[in-house]
Amino acid sequence: QLDPERKSLTTLRLVTVPNHGQPTVNFNDIPNGRDIRANDEILLLKRFADYHGLRPGDKVTIWINGEKxxxxxxxxxxNP
Incomplete structure (x- = not known):
């Protein structure tokens, strides 16, 4: 759930990345912003972000199994 205020659900697919840099296979091309540097940062697929009006620096709350x-x-x- 991306935004509980909307009263609708958005299905997300979460993908983890190694904490030692870009993966050697299926690495991300990041045309806007930068790569993740902290545990509370995320990358969004550009198409998803454009659809939801999100940009680098924006804060998002994601509900996973009822936990914010x-x-x-x-x-x-x-991402290929």
Whole structure:
């Protein structure tokens, strides 16, 4: 759930990345913003971010299994 105020659900697919830099396969191309540097940052697919009006620096709250998690958008990515 991206925004509980909207009273609608948005299905997200969360993908983890190694904490030692970009993966060697399926790495992200980040045309806007930058790569993740902290545990409370996320990358969003550019198409998803554009649709929802999100940009690097924006704060998002994501509900996962009823638990609230707050993140800052570090960058917008294309992923193969």
């Amino acid at each position: 998690h707050k993140f800052t958008v570090a960058g917008l990515a294309f």
